[in-house]
Amino acid sequence: MPTQNLTVNGKQVSVDAPDDMALLWVLRDKLGITGPKYGCGINVCKACTCHVNGKAFTPCSTTVATVRGQHITTIEGLAPNGQLHPVQQAWLDLDVSQCGFCQPGQIMAAVALLNRNPNPTDAEIDALDNVCRCGTYGRIRAAIKLAASRMAGAAR
Known part of the structure; x- marks a missing residue:
């Protein structure tokens, strides 16, 4: 092998x-x-x-x-030194997860999106197409926007 x-x-x-x-x-x-x-x-x-x-x-x-x-x-x-990534922190702050199964994939897709576009529109966030059986899409969108805002503030 x-x-x-x-x-x-x-x-x-x-x-x-x-x-x-x-x-x-x-x-x-x-x-x-x-x-x-x-x-x-x-x-x-x-x-x-x-x-x-x-x-x-x-x-x-x-x-x-x-x-x-x-x-x-x-x-x-994503958090190699124990310091949560801003997307992970936003997920916790906004209580995004319900069952949690899709959340690692959701978070990783959100981080990649913010890395290429620090201020995504709702349509760009929705285009991630990660499936959430619990339907927490509104909280996912809010968490991505919160993380984007915090990341923009940290970059100043």
Whole structure:
């Protein structure tokens, strides 16, 4: 079996996995990183959203070979020094979560959005297309706007 070399949450890792194995299963089953959730396996629900080189992607539909040597960040790597990311803090402050299943993917998609657009419109936030079965979309939108405001204030 080939050895896959990745940087996950800032750490170099090597794992034995076939090239065609979905990265989600490498993260969850081989590395024990359970933040990215399995929802659909076909890039629809986006519960597994992570970052590759800072951009949102779904590891359920990405083979490990396609991200070999790249930087992967999961929800576990978003607060490396215990300091919550502003999006995570906004999620807590506005009590966004209900069941919580989709929240890691929602947060990772929101962070990627704010990294490329620090002041997104409602339409841009809605275009994230991460599915929330509990329907907390209004609170998700409010939390993203709160985080954007706090991040803009911190940049001054």
